[in-house]
Amino acid sequence: MNAPLSALDQRFAALRASLADAAPPPATDHAIATAVARAGRRGVGSARFAAHPAVRRHGWIAWPLALAAAVTVISFVTRALAPNATPDAPPRHAAAAPASFMPVVPLAELERAGDALVVPARLPRMSLAQFGLPVNPALAADAIDTELLVRSDGAVLAVRFVD
Amino acid sequence: MPPAALTDSHQASDAALAARLACGDAGALDPLYRRHRSSIYRFALLWSGATAVAADVAQDVFVHLLTHAADFDATRGPLQPWLLGIARNFVRRRAGVQAREDGEPPDELALPPHDRTAPPPDDALAASRDVARLRLAITALPPHYRDVLVLVELAERSYAETAAICGCELNTVRSRLSRARGLLARALDLDHEPAAQARTGKGSP
Numbered sequence: 001m002n003a004p005l006s007a008l009d010q011r012f013a014a015l016r017a018s019l020a021d022a023a024p025p026p027a028t029d030h031a032i033a034t035a036v037a038r039a040g041r042r043g044v045g046s047a048r049f050a051a052h053p054a055v056r057r058h059g060w061i062a063w064p065l066a067l068a069a070a071v072t073v074i075s076f077v078t079r080a081l082a083p084n085a086t087p088d089a090p091p092r093h094a095a096a097a098p099a100s101f102m103p104v105v106p107l108a109e110l111e112r113a114g115d116a117l118v119v120p121a122r123l124p125r126m127s128l129a130q131f132g133l134p135v136n137p138a139l140a141a142d143a144i145d146t147e148l149l150v151r152s153d154g155a156v157l158a159v160r161f162v163d
Numbered sequence: 164m165p166p167a168a169l170t171d172s173h174q175a176s177d178a179a180l181a182a183r184l185a186c187g188d189a190g191a192l193d194p195l196y197r198r199h200r201s202s203i204y205r206f207a208l209l210w211s212g213a214t215a216v217a218a219d220v221a222q223d224v225f226v227h228l229l230t231h232a233a234d235f236d237a238t239r240g241p242l243q244p245w246l247l248g249i250a251r252n253f254v255r256r257r258a259g260v261q262a263r264e265d266g267e268p269p270d271e272l273a274l275p276p277h278d279r280t281a282p283p284p285d286d287a288l289a290a291s292r293d294v295a296r297l298r299l300a301i302t303a304l305p306p307h308y309r310d311v312l313v314l315v316e317l318a319e320r321s322y323a324e325t326a327a328i329c330g331c332e333l334n335t336v337r338s339r340l341s342r343a344r345g346l347l348a349r350a351l352d353l354d355h356e357p358a359a360q361a362r363t364g365k366g367s368p
Contacts (some may be wrong), residue, residue, distance in 0.1 A: 007353045008344060014211075024204045024221045025214075030194050031222050037190035039229055056328045079212075123335045126312050 070154050101149055101158035104130055110149075110157055119148045120162075128161060130152040172184075178237035185233040195227050199246055202318065206247055207254045209313045212302035213317040214273045216257055223253045240327065244320065255306060293351075302304035311336050 081116040102111055120144040128135045175183075177192070183191035203224050208217035227234075227249055235245055301309060307329070314325040315336070326333045347353075 008348055008351070009316075011351070012351075014290055014318075015294050015297050016317055018209065019205050022205050023201045024218050026206075028200075028222050029196075031191070032225050034188045035229055036192050036227050039192075115179060145262045149180055 054093050060139065068121045068123060068148070072119050101147075101160045103158045105155070105157050115152055116157055117150045117152075119150045121148050123159075132157075133161065177242035178235075181228075181232045181235045181242055184229065185235075189229065192225065192229050195228065195242070199243055200225070203245060203246055203250045206250050206313060206318050209298070209301060209317050210251070210254045210309055211258065212298060216254065220250055220253045220257065224250045226254075240324070244328050246322045247318065247320070248312065251310060251328060258306065297347070298352060300347050303350070304343055304346060308339050308346065311339045312343040312347070315340055348362065 001070060043082040072134050125142050126140050127146075128144065143163045147160050147162055148156050153158055175191075176197065177198070180191040184195070204217050204221045208214060208337065209219035211217060212368055217346055224246055228246065235242060284355050291321070301312065304312060310329050314320045314328060320328070322333055322336050326336045329336065330338075
């Protein structure tokens with residue numbers, strides 16, 4: 001058997017009933033509709049780190065890229081500071097004609113990047129597919145030489161495949 | 164038969180719409196907003212006592228959903244409690260509430276004195292005054308008591324959902340609710356209210 005409602009419960013019920021039809025004002029509806037329209041033009045959700053359409057479709061690649069960049073930066077700096085380092089050694093792929101960089105962040109963020117570093121990195125050849133580039137299935141398991149454009153905080157801004 | 168796109172948007176589950184939103188389909192926000200706007204607005208209104216704050220919080224919550232839908236994990240529970248948790252954070256931030264609340268609860272709520280000499284109003288007016296006084300008393304509750312009272316008693320969320328929204332233990336929800344009811348009962352001159360009334364039907368074990 002249900003206990004009778006206390007006076008406080010009766011007041012809660014009256015308060016709930018008084019607000020049963022409460023809803024945000026039209027200005028809020030309008031603000032949300034505007035935000036939806038604006039986001040529809042710009043793209044949402046993965047906007048935190050995706051602007052390149054390929055990256056938007058395969059957003060997971062940004063984290064492996066960031067990890068690879070961080071590891072590469074550390075090894076690059078460690079080798080550069082080593083006593084027997086040969087600073088005048090030519091870059092490994094100086095002879096290769098490099099492809100253009102493909103951004104993995106919005107272009108506006110690239111423009112604001114300031115002092116970015118070009119860092120060599122070896123990525124799985126399959127990562128070519130994430131950028132809409134052809135992959136030879138026979139070599140899919142191999143690594144491929146790339147260069148990453150890395151911001152001073154380690155964020156990867158763009159990538160290019162150098163062979 | 165309605166067009167497929169319309170049917171999809173209005174019949175899709177919250178989780179499916181949130182997933183579409185996370186993938187960049189901004190249009191998925193519209194059905195979610197229509198489904199949940201009133202609950203979020205009411206929660207913020209009851210918590211803050213101000214329609215302007217409630218409107219701002221409702222807007223903040225859905226703009227947050229628009230840009231952070233990927234943070235919603237449907238395997239951890241439904242969307243509405245997740246949205247209420249976000250609303251709670253926004254409304255508390257607007258009220259300048261600190262994250263830690265270790266202080267002792269007050270013995271009494273600071274409400275304007277009730278005029279006992281006024282002639283008794285008619286029933287409808289008396290009920291309206293009672294509701295207004297209850298709303299005022301709720302906004303005078305300490306924030307962590309207000310959270311559980313509004314969620315359990317007025318938003319009709321279960322104890323478990325309330326615990327998840329507030330990030331506290333189930334027993335903490337029970338004790339805060341009991342204290343909140345006691346404070347309200349005293350403030351509203353309903354002292355015959357049992358201090359720790361056993362609640363049923365709220366999904367508590």
